[in-house]
Amino acid sequence: MERIASAQLPTAEATFTMTVFRAEDGKEHMVLSLGDLKAEPPPLVRIHSECLTGDALGSMRCDCGPQLQEAMHRIAAEGRGAILYLRQEGRGIGLGNKIRAYALQDQGVDTVDANHQLGFPDDARDYRLAVALLCEMGVCRLRLLTNNPRKVASLAADGIEVVDRVPLQVGENPHNAGYLATKRKRLGHLLPP
Ligand SMILES: Nc1nc2c(ncn2[C@@H]2O[C@H](COP(=O)(O)OP(=O)(O)OP(=O)(O)O)[C@@H](O)[C@H]2O)c(=O)[nH]1
Numbered sequence: 712m713e714r715i716a717s718a719q720l721p722t723a724e725a726t727f728t729m730t731v732f733r734a735e736d737g738k739e740h741m742v743l744s745l746g747d748l749k750a751e752p753p754p755l756v757r758i759h760s761e762c763l764t765g766d767a768l769g770s771m772r773c774d775c776g777p778q779l780q781e782a783m784h785r786i787a788a789e790g791r792g793a794i795l796y797l798r799q800e801g802r803g804i805g806l807g808n809k810i811r812a813y814a815l816q817d818q819g820v821d822t823v824d825a826n827h828q829l830g831f832p833d834d835a836r837d838y839r840l841a842v843a844l845l846c847e848m849g850v851c852r853l854r855l856l857t858n859n860p861r862k863v864a865s866l867a868a869d870g871i872e873v874v875d876r877v878p879l880q881v882g883e884n885p886h887n888a889g890y891l892a893t894k895r896k897r898l899g900h901l902l903p904p
């Protein structure tokens with residue numbers, strides 16, 4: 712993990728520090744941080760997977776954009792915390808393949824079966840990257856903003872102490888209702904029925 716550069720990033724929520732790292736996968740990952748991350752209580756942390764369509768374009772097929780905004784908002788409200796923005800677009804299969812999966816979903820297939828039909832697992836992400844970034848930032852204990860128990864388990868297996876899981880249930884709309892239901896039923900996300 713190579714630390715490339717760090718600078719201030721003013722946003723509507725707060726002025727964060729943005730730090731860019733280059734990982735062994737050759738990609739540039741980003742940490743948006745605020746305040747002292749090593750102080751007690753453990754900081755609020757969001758591990759966010761890149762979603763160009765949701766994060767940048769406001770797509771309503773998923774809940775990523777509102778989750779990112781809400782994470783920035785909550786961290787700003789506490790005055791400390793971090794967002795790890797991982798370049799694992801499409802749960803790790805890349806943008807082109809995610810849009811292939813969307814095309815299959817337009818034919819009636821759900822998000823999990825679409826991945827399988829394309830020859831991918833349910834979820835191709837690797838959270839060792841997040842662990843490496845957290846270690847670089849000196850964060851070993853945290854409160855994780857997520858609905859995904861797999862994320863919590865992956866971090867815990869690599870020695871990161873998740874003292875609390877903080878739900879992040881925002882951005883439900885008529886276009887993503889089926890998608891969210893599939894995440895709950897087939898991927899184990901802790902979302903309301
Ligand atoms: N392959 C695939 N990826 C998708 C699809 N919809 C969203 N994504 C990607 O899913 C990733 C976000 O993962 P989610 O499953 O929404 O949520 P999570 O990160 O596991 O869990 P939370 O922490 O609760 O948000 C982003 O990289 C999106 O680009 C889809 O239909 N197919």
Ligand SMILES: [Zn+2]
Pocket residue numbers: 762764765766773774775776
């Ligand atoms: Zn998304």
